[in-house]
Amino acid sequence: MSDSETVRPGFLAIELDGAGWDGAGFKGTGFKGASPEGTGFASLAEAVLSAESAGFHVATFTDTPAPGRVNALQRAAYAGPITRTIAVVPEVDTVYTEPFHVATQLASLDYVSGGRAGWIATAAESREAAAAVGRSFVGGAALGQEAAASIEVSRRLWDSWEDDAVIRDVATGRYIDVDKLHYVDFDTAADFETPADFAGPAYSVKGPSIIPRPLQGQLPVLVAASLLGDGLVDANAVDAVLVSAPTPELLAAEVRDVRGRLGGSAAVIAELDVVLDARGQAAAERLAGTDSGRATYAGSAAGLVDLLAPLLAEADGVRLRPASLAVDLDELARLVLPELRRRGALRAPVQDGTFRDLLGMERPANRYAGTPTAAGAGS
Amino acid sequence: MTQHSSATSDDFTPTGKLQFGIFFQGVNSGTIWKAAESGSQTDFESFRRIAQTAERGLFAAFFLGEGLRLREHLGRPHALDVVGRPDAQTMLAALASVTKNIGLVATQNTTYNDPADLAHRLSSLDLISGGRAAWNIVTTDNAWTGANFRRGGYLDHADRYRHAEAFVETAKRIWDSWETPDGPARRVLHEGQHYTVHVTPRLPRSAQYRPVLFQAGDSPEGRNFAARQADVIFSAHPKFADAVEFRKDLVARSLAAGRGANAVQIMPASEFILAPTAEEAAEKKEWVRSLQIGPQQAVAYLEQFWGRELSEYDPDGPLPDIDPVVEETSETRGSGFHGAKARQLADQWRAEAKDKGLSIRQFVTSRTARVDATFTGSYSAVADQLAEYTRVGAVDGFNISPWLIPTGLDDIVNHLVPELQERGVYPTEYRGTTLRENLGLQTPVPSSETVRA
Ligand SMILES: Cc1cc2nc3c(=O)[nH]c(=O)nc-3n(C[C@H](O)[C@H](O)[C@H](O)COP(=O)(O)O)c2cc1C
Numbered sequence: 001m002s003d004s005e006t007v008r009p010g011f012l013a014i015e016l017d018g019a020g021w022d023g024a025g026f027k028g029t030g031f032k033g034a035s036p037e038g039t040g041f042a043s044l045a046e047a048v049l050s051a052e053s054a055g056f057h058v059a060t061f062t063d064t065p066a067p068g069r070v071n072a073l074q075r076a077a078y079a080g081p082i083t084r085t086i087a088v089v090p091e092v093d094t095v096y097t098e099p100f101h102v103a104t105q106l107a108s109l110d111y112v113s114g115g116r117a118g119w120i121a122t123a124a125e126s127r128e129a130a131a132a133v134g135r136s137f138v139g140g141a142a143l144g145q146e147a148a149a150s151i152e153v154s155r156r157l158w159d160s161w162e163d164d165a166v167i168r169d170v171a172t173g174r175y176i177d178v179d180k181l182h183y184v185d186f187d188t189a190a191d192f193e194t195p196a197d198f199a200g201p202a203y204s205v206k207g208p209s210i211i212p213r214p215l216q217g218q219l220p221v222l223v224a225a226s227l228l229g230d231g232l233v234d235a236n237a238v239d240a241v242l243v244s245a246p247t248p249e250l251l252a253a254e255v256r257d258v259r260g261r262l263g264g265s266a267a268v269i270a271e272l273d274v275v276l277d278a279r280g281q282a283a284a285e286r287l288a289g290t291d292s293g294r295a296t297y298a299g300s301a302a303g304l305v306d307l308l309a310p311l312l313a314e315a316d317g318v319r320l321r322p323a324s325l326a327v328d329l330d331e332l333a334r335l336v337l338p339e340l341r342r343r344g345a346l347r348a349p350v351q352d353g354t355f356r357d358l359l360g361m362e363r364p365a366n367r368y369a370g371t372p373t374a375a376g377a378g379s
Numbered sequence: 380m381t382q383h384s385s386a387t388s389d390d391f392t393p394t395g396k397l398q399f400g401i402f403f404q405g406v407n408s409g410t411i412w413k414a415a416e417s418g419s420q421t422d423f424e425s426f427r428r429i430a431q432t433a434e435r436g437l438f439a440a441f442f443l444g445e446g447l448r449l450r451e452h453l454g455r456p457h458a459l460d461v462v463g464r465p466d467a468q469t470m471l472a473a474l475a476s477v478t479k480n481i482g483l484v485a486t487q488n489t490t491y492n493d494p495a496d497l498a499h500r501l502s503s504l505d506l507i508s509g510g511r512a513a514w515n516i517v518t519t520d521n522a523w524t525g526a527n528f529r530r531g532g533y534l535d536h537a538d539r540y541r542h543a544e545a546f547v548e549t550a551k552r553i554w555d556s557w558e559t560p561d562g563p564a565r566r567v568l569h570e571g572q573h574y575t576v577h578v579t580p581r582l583p584r585s586a587q588y589r590p591v592l593f594q595a596g597d598s599p600e601g602r603n604f605a606a607r608q609a610d611v612i613f614s615a616h617p618k619f620a621d622a623v624e625f626r627k628d629l630v631a632r633s634l635a636a637g638r639g640a641n642a643v644q645i646m647p648a649s650e651f652i653l654a655p656t657a658e659e660a661a662e663k664k665e666w667v668r669s670l671q672i673g674p675q676q677a678v679a680y681l682e683q684f685w686g687r688e689l690s691e692y693d694p695d696g697p698l699p700d701i702d703p704v705v706e707e708t709s710e711t712r713g714s715g716f717h718g719a720k721a722r723q724l725a726d727q728w729r730a731e732a733k734d735k736g737l738s739i740r741q742f743v744t745s746r747t748a749r750v751d752a753t754f755t756g757s758y759s760a761v762a763d764q765l766a767e768y769t770r771v772g773a774v775d776g777f778n779i780s781p782w783l784i785p786t787g788l789d790d791i792v793n794h795l796v797p798e799l800q801e802r803g804v805y806p807t808e809y810r811g812t813t814l815r816e817n818l819g820l821q822t823p824v825p826s827s828e829t830v831r832a
Contacts, residue, residue, distance in 0.1 A: 044507070045476060067563075067581050071503035074472035078507050081423060082476050097496065100447070100527045101466070108465035112423045112473035133493040134574030166420075166463065170413050173675030174458045181449070181456050206526035208449055208456065212421055212463045 009347040010312030011358055012337065013058035013089070013269065013319035014051050014329070016044075017069070040326025047325060048079040052086040054333035055341070057349055057358055060120060060319060063091040065129065073105055080113030087355040089118035089222065094150035095138050096129045099186075100205055103154035107214040115215035115354035119154075120222045120242070121233075123147040135201070142199030144232025149188055149198065151221055151237050153205050156184035158218050159367045160208035181208045182368040216356050217363045222269070225258050239359060240267040242319065248272065248295045248307055255315045267316040267359045272308075275323040276301055276331040286323060294321075301335035308336070309345040316359070391630045391640040393772025397765060397805050398818060399796075400440035400484070400646055400778040401433045401788060402613075405464030406450065409650065409749055411670040411782050412461050418785045420461050423473065428785035430474050433481055436792030437806050439817050440482035441474065442515060442593075442613070442778060443467040447491050448524045452679060453688065459676050468504050475508035482814030483508055484593060486515040489543040491528045494569065495578040498550035501590045502582040510586030510813035515593040515613055518543045518601070533573060540600040545571050547592070547608050554589035555825040556580045587813035588822050593646075606632035609643055610820050613778055617647035617752045622773040644775035644818065651779060652755045653790050664755050667782055668744050677740040680747075684724055694740045698729045749780070758790075762798035769804040775818075 041047040051059050059079060063072035072090035079088050088109065092102055110117040123143035130137040138146055162180035169177075184207035188198040220239040227233045228241065235241070241262065245254040251270050259268050273296040275283040283298035297304055311318055322328030340346040347358075356363060403426070404410065411417055418425045430441045445467055450457040467485035475483060483504065487497060497514075505512035518539040525532025534542055549569040556563040557580060569576040594605035595613040605612045606629060616625040622645075630640045652667055654660040672680075674694035682689050686704035703721035732742045744750075754761050768774050781787025799805035810817050 065581055068583065069581065070506050071500050073469060074500065074503045074507055077469045077472035078476045080473050080476075081427065098491070098493075098528055101492075105466045105469045108469035111421055111465055112470060114423070128579065132495040132576060132578040134571075134576045161463065168412055168417075173673045175412055175461055176456065176458050176463075178456050178458045201529070203529040203531075204526070205528075206448070210446060210449060210463065211465055 009345055010315060011057035011317040011347050013060055013317055014056045015062060015321040016047055016051060016059045017062045044075055044078055045082055048083060050329055052083050055337045055349055056086055058087040058089055061090040073109060077109050077112050085349040085351050087116045087118055087358060088113050089120055091120040091122045093122050093124045094147040095124050095143060096133045096135060099150045099153035102150060103157040104209055104211050106219055107158055107211045110214035110216055110219055118220040118222060118355045121147050121151055123227060138200050141231060144227050145198055146200045147227050148233045153186050155218060156186055157207055157209040158214050160184050161212045162366050162369055163213055166212060183207045216354050220355050220359055235262045235265055238266050239361060240269055242269050242271055244271040244294045248297050251295050252311055252314045269317045269319050270311055270315040271319050272297055273321045274304060274328055276328050278327045278331050301331050304336050305339045308340060309343050312345045395769055397769050398439040398776035400442055401438055402442045402778045402780045404444045404780055406446050406462050408460045408671055408676055409780055409782055410461045410784060413670050416783055416786055420784060421463055425785040426470060426474060427477055429788060430478050430481060432788045432792055434478050436796045437809060438481055440484050442484040443470060443486060445486040445488060447488060448527055453682060459679055468500055472504055472507055480809040482511050482513055484513040484515050486517055488517050488519055489546040490520040490534050494546045494549040495576050498553040505585035505590045506582060513591035513593055513814055515595055517595050540604045544604055549576060553580045557583050587815035591814050602632055606636040606643060611644040611646055614645050614647045617649045619773060622647060626773055646776045646778045647774055648752050649777040649779055650749050650753045650782060651791055652753060653758055653761060653795060655757060657757050660756050672744045674740060677743040680743045684721055695738045698732045698739055758794040758798050762795060762802060765799060766802045766804050
């Protein structure tokens, strides 16, 4: 597994949750995952800058409903202007959110982060979330369809302005070239091929977007492997897949399996929870009572390096979720990332690179470029 | 918790101070894109630069406008003006990390959002910025914009404020629900004509309790809605006599709503064209107008009302002699066209232009809304003029639309603000860290206890 000669060094992502920024300092409610001592960071700025200087390539922001947790996309936006290398990647739900808002918010995130934005598209299976927006509950296979539809709407809206749509042509008085703007005319019933039997409530979106094409052209879209499949999200519609397994030992095998099924079209990112021996406390003690259902590594920093080095050869990247942001990030920064770099397992972060660069993806051509019938009705 | 402002005192008291906001519109003909100094409308650097300049000038607030469908002109996207703007709350969350004191105001529509979702995101912005968020409530509604949304254009125009009021009440109850140190005291239920919302709020209160509420909308229903619900009105009445009249009207409506005479502040939309002397300012104004309303914009303005192409007409010649196409109102015809009686209007305009000897370009320049909203003159003369507004309490401040991005506030901050400070009518420092403190607003009374009209 780790002995392939051609492997490219991998990248590391870190989940920057905590008790929620800056409902930070929020305590109580028994919310699982909120570290009792808080995050250990005075502010989101401090946390994201620590992750960046530790050499993490990506910061992710979870958005599942929990008391005290601030909207993930806004946390990512806040982090954008104060960082230079780390990609900022929020979770955004596709089922109970307006696709038009989602697309324009994410495009905006790309602008405020200088092209370092991505999107973990999630599909909330939640009666609570349905009731909160006054919609009927969506479950089962329909979740994947909702995600697929929302991703498709976003991608069309991101392309709805060609790159050179803003022309500022003083002679003709035109700020934009309307031939380079496009109505997306998305329709779950008529025009959206993948799920002909779309199970959610049908809808349509007209377009064009209200913001020019994102800096990256298309933001990288990430989904959990569980959302991919027949009648769900098409692997070709995503740029990276988040792969989890019940144990660290099974993770590499799962990564290989998913990559085999995808055929290399998308990057593969392994998910790992980590609890390190730290500050005189054994990881096993610190771990007590938490179980996320994902592979969890608990132990020494050296042991984590031995696990990650081969995993980073197998997967394109690994996303770590530290049990305690401050405590584990400290250990990761001091002991784990430097050693992985020394072994050549970890890529060097690139200042002002885009998230697509990190994933090894070109800036995509615009699907509408050269389309003769541009925005318009015309007649 | 502060007491209700006394509902028995009918006497409005001028505060003697002005506050400035900047309104970054992003889609309009007021922002000049043809000058050498015109910067990007979308790069973050433009937003950072202008927000930080505003903060240096002790501005109370940075506003972003919103439009959820691109303006159209004769059935295609309108090509001549700046267009394409970031999502308001995403941009403001980013600006929160590079500013410290300035309020961050997101214009957000009540028709194309869900109350629980919007309330949550506004709380997020409020928490992330340390209590500096505000919501500029707008109610624009039409099936044309609705075509971008799942719910579509489901709302009748007549219902827009009834719906908005239920929406805002729901948002307030969500923000009020955080009563115990550990969490929400109650779930919030809204059973409405259009949908039912049942939500467990998830965020604690911010340093300013909840986002400040602005309202922009000018109909009588809009004003009543603001008198009941808002902290500040973003008004369209900057001219002195009109502003005084608007204040009287609003004080009456606030009292009728059971709130104090000073309960709702007023910040009209405005534009400043300033220079060291009156002559230089007048010249500058000519230059600004020539770039705002170029030949193509002037003709396009008429095309909205004529409903047809008029490109064969000379912008420096008289108004078209052909008659407009008379048809049903359509948003695709142009944003300025709202069901006006086209032929009557054309006749009236032709007569007026002929009377005054105005060309197409001159006529259109004289008609655009910002004409009323412009303060032109030397720094000191304009400062005197604004001091007079303050003396009588015509307004609480001005919401300034810069005509250049990102340098359009420089002369205001560098020259006008010091003149106003010398006259004692402009702050010399931020009063506090939250927007509510900086505006001098009271902490809200939880909505369940609010006296309802
Ligand atoms: C000064 C001012 C600024 C406004 N800015 C916006 C805006 O950015 N986006 C928007 O959708 N509507 C904006 N509006 C219009 C509002 O949508 C308003 O709710 C609409 O005109 C309907 O309300 P009304 O009939 O009471 O005027 C603005 C209105 C005023 C007076």
